[in-house]
Amino acid sequence: MNCQKFETVVGELARGRMMEIDIRREALVHSDECSRCALRLRNEDMLTRGLQLLAVETESAQAPSQLEQRLLEVFRERRALQSVSLTGGRWRYWISAAAAVLLIVGSGVAVRWQIAKSTDQIPQVAIERGEQTDPGKLLNGSLPDGPAKNVKHSANWKPKERASNILASARLHPVPKKMTTPVANHISKEIATEFMPLGYLNAANFQDGGQIVRVELPRSAMASFGLPVNMDRYNERVKADVLLGVDGVAHAIRFIQ
Amino acid sequence: MLAGDEEALALLYRRRQAGIYRFVLQMCGLPAIAEDVTQEVFIFLMGEGQAFDPARGSLNAFLLGVARNYVLRRLRGEQFLTPMADDFEEAALAGQPAGDRGPLDDLTRAETIETVRKAILSLPEKYREVVVLCELENLSYVEAAEVLGVAIGTIRSRLHRARALLLEKLRPVDEESTSSATVKSARCFA
Numbered sequence: 030m031n032c033q034k035f036e037t038v039v040g041e042l043a044r045g046r047m048m049e050i051d052i053r054r055e056a057l058v059h060s061d062e063c064s065r066c067a068l069r070l071r072n073e074d075m076l077t078r079g080l081q082l083l084a085v086e087t088e089s090a091q092a093p094s095q096l097e098q099r100l101l102e103v104f105r106e107r108r109a110l111q112s113v114s115l116t117g118g119r120w121r122y123w124i125s126a127a128a129a130v131l132l133i134v135g136s137g138v139a140v141r142w143q144i145a146k147s148t149d150q151i152p153q154v155a156i157e158r159g160e161q162t163d164p165g166k167l168l169n170g171s172l173p174d175g176p177a178k179n180v181k182h183s184a185n186w187k188p189k190e191r192a193s194n195i196l197a198s199a200r201l202h203p204v205p206k207k208m209t210t211p212v213a214n215h216i217s218k219e220i221a222t223e224f225m226p227l228g229y230l231n232a233a234n235f236q237d238g239g240q241i242v243r244v245e246l247p248r249s250a251m252a253s254f255g256l257p258v259n260m261d262r263y264n265e266r267v268k269a270d271v272l273l274g275v276d277g278v279a280h281a282i283r284f285i286q
Numbered sequence: 287m288l289a290g291d292e293e294a295l296a297l298l299y300r301r302r303q304a305g306i307y308r309f310v311l312q313m314c315g316l317p318a319i320a321e322d323v324t325q326e327v328f329i330f331l332m333g334e335g336q337a338f339d340p341a342r343g344s345l346n347a348f349l350l351g352v353a354r355n356y357v358l359r360r361l362r363g364e365q366f367l368t369p370m371a372d373d374f375e376e377a378a379l380a381g382q383p384a385g386d387r388g389p390l391d392d393l394t395r396a397e398t399i400e401t402v403r404k405a406i407l408s409l410p411e412k413y414r415e416v417v418v419l420c421e422l423e424n425l426s427y428v429e430a431a432e433v434l435g436v437a438i439g440t441i442r443s444r445l446h447r448a449r450a451l452l453l454e455k456l457r458p459v460d461e462e463s464t465s466s467a468t469v470k471s472a473r474c475f476a
Contacts, residue, residue: 040449044421072453079402079456080421086399087422090311091304092324100299100328101292107332108290 030055035066043073224272224281225254240273243285251284299328302346305423306353312418313357315407323356330356343432350433354415361411405455413448420445 030052038056041048060067245266252258268285306327311320330352331338338348393401406417419430420441431438 040446072457073449076402076449076453076456077421079398080417082395083399083402083406084422084424087308087312090308092307092321096303096321096325097296097299100325101296103329104292104295104332108292111290 030059032059032063032066035059035063036069039066039070039073043070043077045077219268220286221270222256222284224270224283226281227279238275239280242271242273244269244271254282254284256284295328295332298331302349303328305346306349309350309418309423310353310357312403312406312422313354313411313414314361315403319357319360323353323360326356327353344429347429347432350419351435354433358411401456402452405452408455409448409451413444413451416441416444417448417452 035056038048038052042053042056056070060070246269248258248263248265248267250269251267270283270285271279272281272283274280303324307320307324310323311317314320327349331349338345342348406414406422409417415434416430419425419433420427425433427438427441430441434441
């Protein structure tokens with residue numbers, strides 16, 4: 030072993046750490062032969078002894094006894110806080126859940142109340158049957174002011190429909206079948222187009238009421254609204270419902286088959 | 287303990303507090319800080335005990351690692367110790383007895399302990415912690431590597447370097463010139 034090799038193992042040798050027995054023997058032999066390495070080993074031994082003395086000196090050192098009590102108090106406080114926060118968390122959870130349920134129920138009640146209220150306010154729409162109205166006047170929106178005086182109101186059938194619902198229907202749809210009167214049975218077989226606006230149409234116009242008036246028009250009038258017309262039946266007449274506002278002005282029309 | 291068992295905490299504290307306290311005390315030299323850090327370590331354990339992963343090392347290594355972080359924070363924050371230069375040529379202690387005697391030959395036991403303690407405290411942190419763990423707390427290289435989060439080879443080389451630094455600090459004044467060549471050669475293998 031040379032001095033360089035000895036330098037790499039002198040620390041482990043002085044500390045008494047486990048090492049290969051051959052290396053240990055070679056290192057000790059080298060320290061006997063080399064005075065400088067012998068001094069090096071001696072110094073390392075002395076350092077090891079000094080460190081061991083310090084380790085023994087501080088071996089009994091430990092934290093003050095009151096520290097344990099402080100820590101246990103902290104531990105109890107934290108545990109209490111955790112239990113309080115857990116309990117509080119459960120309460121908050123249940124309160125939130127109850128509030129959510131109340132909100133949902135309240136919203137439902139409010140919506141139902143709003144629907145009931147608006148149903149009371151919607152215009153009562155009556156389908157007029159019987160007398161015919163001048164189709165040319167209807168199409169031109171030149172109905173006389175006020176409710177149509179030359180039509181008869183059906184005595185047995187006064188369905189309440191919301192004007193907005195009527196206007197929103199965008200499909201051909203059968204009139205509801207659940208009717209009891211002969212007239213209603215007749216109507217239930219009808220198929221109507223959607224209401225087509227006659228000029229500017231605003232649902233607010235129907236807040237104060239309105240009427241649907243059944244009229245007959247020449248089939249050629251359908252062409253004015255872009256509907257297909259069978260030329261073989263060009264001269265025949267076709268039924269139509271005209272939606273009149275409270276001011277008597279025709280606002281929309283639908284054709285009935 | 288994490289489930290709220292007070293007895294478990296007390297038992298754990300009694301088993302581990304001394305090692306933590308000693309480590310911190312050797313690192314900083316101040317009993318007040320050692321006490322504070324020991325308390326902080328266990329308070330950390332109460333709140334963040336889930337951070338301990340047995341697969342990554344022993345509980346002792348975990349606690350010492352936490353203590354190390356706290357004490358280094360305190361050391362860097364308070365700067366109550368004068369850091370020593372890493373270059374050990376300028377780090378020799380003055381006023382030591384001369385002659386061909388060893389570094390601690392003429393000192394009494396108490397003086398030896400105090401001299402070694404001061405020499406350790408004057409080491410740079412990365413060497414000091416290795417000396418404290420491996421020499422004073424008798425941890426194996428593996429355990430020390432777990433505490434410090436470094437490789438075992440790093441522990442070995444740092445310890446070699448730390449011992450060389452300590453010898454240089456404890457060496458008598460007139461011995462510096464004659465043994466500097468030996469010490470310098472040690473640096474090459476650090």
